[in-house]
Amino acid sequence: MSDDDRIRLEASWKAALRDEFEKPYMRELSSFLRAEKAAGKLIYPPGPLIFNALNSTPLDRVRVVIIGQDPYHGPGQAHGLCFSVQPGVPVPPSLQNIYKELKRDLNVDPPSHGYLQSWADQGVLLLNTSLTVEAGRAGSHAKAGWQPFTDRIIQVVSEERPNLVFLLWGSHAQSKLPLIDRTRHLTLCSAHPSPLSAHRGFIGNGHFSHCNRFLTQHGLEPIDWRLPELA
Numbered sequence: 001m002s003d004d005d006r007i008r009l010e011a012s013w014k015a016a017l018r019d020e021f022e023k024p025y026m027r028e029l030s031s032f033l034r035a036e037k038a039a040g041k042l043i044y045p046p047g048p049l050i051f052n053a054l055n056s057t058p059l060d061r062v063r064v065v066i067i068g069q070d071p072y073h074g075p076g077q078a079h080g081l082c083f084s085v086q087p088g089v090p091v092p093p094s095l096q097n098i099y100k101e102l103k104r105d106l107n108v109d110p111p112s113h114g115y116l117q118s119w120a121d122q123g124v125l126l127l128n129t130s131l132t133v134e135a136g137r138a139g140s141h142a143k144a145g146w147q148p149f150t151d152r153i154i155q156v157v158s159e160e161r162p163n164l165v166f167l168l169w170g171s172h173a174q175s176k177l178p179l180i181d182r183t184r185h186l187t188l189c190s191a192h193p194s195p196l197s198a199h200r201g202f203i204g205n206g207h208f209s210h211c212n213r214f215l216t217q218h219g220l221e222p223i224d225w226r227l228p229e230l231a
Helices: 011-022 023-036 052-056 095-106 118-122 145-162 207-217
Strands: 066-067 124-128 165-169 188-190
Touching: 011 023, 011 066, 023 124, 023 145, 052 118, 052 124, 066 145, 066 188, 095 207, 118 124, 188 207
Parallel strands: 066 124, 066 165, 165 188
Antiparallel strands: none
């Protein structure tokens, strides 16, 4: 990962994060991932999609940040955007609850899919704090070295972008609050949309309408949370 030409990263993010790729933890992470693959382990998402959140949402276009934990670990699900799954994959339970709150809050009808690319294209950074996972083993790469890298991403957007909205669902996402300048950005916290916790404060949080009110108040385009049906 230290070879600049091998980092397939959108230009603004590459400039902002260039120094991270030279640090020992990132070299160790690169070695770890190569060793896991050499041992025959299946890693999600596929290599070209590991940095999909950054490549889909350039730094200068970020308006909203949603923080997830690690990629889905089932076949064909993960594609580098938190909570999102690839077309043709059933909508996961947490995302079903996100859709329920969108319907309750903004009367947005749920789509038949779980592909959130249109949010990313509008400036919603859909960032997991671990960018890889071993197939069938949730959280398996949580201590592999991704945390300092994704923490730096959160710091960079907080420092360089104005008037962001951070949607922090659950204790893991909320543990990132110290990285965010709350004098400049809106942070909205609630329970996680998981079926285990969604009815303890996620459903009814009004985050999507609150987010758009904040953006509009600061002269920014609101997010169109409606997801188009796929062809």
